[in-house]
Amino acid sequence: MKTYSIAVLPGDGIGPEVIAEAERTLEAVGERFGLDFTLPRFAIGAAGVAVAGDPFPADTRAAVARADAVLLGAVGDPSLDQAPRHLKPESGLLALRAQLGVYANLRPVTVFPALVNRSPLKADRLEGVDVLIVRELTGGLYYGEPRGREGASAVNTLRYSAAEIKRVARVAFESARQRRRHVTSVDKANVLEVSQLWRETVTRVGQDYPDVRLDHLYVDTAAMRLVADPRAFDVLLTENMFGDILSDEAAVLVGSLGLLPSASLGEGPGLFEPIHGSAPDIAGGDVANPIGAIATVALLLRHGLGLAEPAAAVERAISSALEQGARTRDIAEPAAPALGTRAMGLRIAGLIAEAQRSGAPVTM
Ligand code: IPM
Numbered sequence: 171m172k173t174y175s176i177a178v179l180p181g182d183g184i185g186p187e188v189i190a191e192a193e194r195t196l197e198a199v200g201e202r203f204g205l206d207f208t209l210p211r212f213a214i215g216a217a218g219v220a221v222a223g224d225p226f227p228a229d230t231r232a233a234v235a236r237a238d239a240v241l242l243g244a245v246g247d248p249s250l251d252q253a254p255r256h257l258k259p260e261s262g263l264l265a266l267r268a269q270l271g272v273y274a275n276l277r278p279v280t281v282f283p284a285l286v287n288r289s290p291l292k293a294d295r296l297e298g299v300d301v302l303i304v305r306e307l308t309g310g311l312y313y314g315e316p317r318g319r320e321g322a323s324a325v326n327t328l329r330y331s332a333a334e335i336k337r338v339a340r341v342a343f344e345s346a347r348q349r350r351r352h353v354t355s356v357d358k359a360n361v362l363e364v365s366q367l368w369r370e371t372v373t374r375v376g377q378d379y380p381d382v383r384l385d386h387l388y389v390d391t392a393a394m395r396l397v398a399d400p401r402a403f404d405v406l407l408t409e410n411m412f413g414d415i416l417s418d419e420a421a422v423l424v425g426s427l428g429l430l431p432s433a434s435l436g437e438g439p440g441l442f443e444p445i446h447g448s449a450p451d452i453a454g455g456d457v458a459n460p461i462g463a464i465a466t467v468a469l470l471l472r473h474g475l476g477l478a479e480p481a482a483a484v485e486r487a488i489s490s491a492l493e494q495g496a497r498t499r500d501i502a503e504p505a506a507p508a509l510g511t512r513a514m515g516l517r518i519a520g521l522i523a524e525a526q527r528s529g530a531p532v533t534m
């Protein structure tokens with residue numbers, strides 16, 4: 171039996187609770203498909219500061235480099251809001267992304283038919299929405315130097331090289347080939363030189379993909395179009411900061427930030443994390459939605475380990491649970507009963523196991 175080693179970084183807030191359900195999912199997948207996962211845990215974020223005085227401790231740093239994939243919960247803790255930058259939980263996450271070199275962040279946004287009424291947007295706009303956001307993750311304003319405070323002013327630097335743009339653009343075009351063959355590149359080329367380089371470079375890469383339709387939108391227009399006509403998007407390619415903002419906006423389409431997974435890919439092991447944050451206000455209350463973390467397991471299996479069938483089985487179990495009416499508080503009708511984090515995780519793990527007992531075919 172092949173053994174996969176997955177470095178598990180639960181992190182802060184609701185991270186540990188949702189990651190416990192992601193681990194339960196991996197165990198169910200292991201049993202059903204005859205796979206063996208070892209799941210060593212390491213600290214990151216405020217948890218890293220607590221145990222090692224560092225949001226990305228040395229043993230975490232070493233462990234992620236030798237893992238087959240990295241599974242992360244969430245980082246962030248209000249008690250460190252005023253801490254110096256090197257002690258902020260977010261700095262640990264950014265250092266992790268940089269060390270792994272995971273420059274392409276995939277954020278699939280698919281509306282579950284069972285939940286069309288949970289979005290504040292009109293249901294007729296949402297049916298069939300299926301967008302893949304490809305966010306550049308290791309460059310741009312998040313990493314640009316110089317940066318810092320200078321008395322009464324402050325500076326951050328937006329810089330991209332053509333090489334950085336090219337490699338993430340390729341991921342977008344390759345992904346589009348597996349989908350509806352349409353890339354929308356988002357920039358601010360009417361104002362920013364960096365965006366002009368972005369647009370030129372993406373256009374050049376696009377010439378290698380004549381079968382994929384490419385168009386360009388300014389980020390303000392894209393923000394509007396994303397809620398006004400979300401079906402207009404297939405693959406949305408953009409830089410780090412715009413992608414951060416647009417992916418939270420896209421979560422509104424699905425009804426809850428708690429539902430969405432992400433995969434961050436580079437040359438080495440991939441990093442897999444739900445897109446939600448640490449939600450300290452509800453941490454420890456067994457109310458967080460574990461579906462984002464469980465859907466992240468599906469991406470880890472597919473993109474991190476090349477296990478397409480187990481990935482599809484996890485996604486089918488999530489859809490079935492929702493179709494059967496399973497709801498955590500964030501996606502329940504007002505005043506309707508809701509499952510806790512653990513109960514939702516158990517339900518989905520049960521559905522993965524049940525498909526095996528009933529002899530359901532394991533292929534899609
Ligand atoms: C995300 C988060 C992070 C980001 C924060 C926690 C640094 O918002 O993954 O979208 O901005 O990238």
Ligand code: MN
Pocket residue numbers: 414415418
């Ligand atoms: Mn974000």
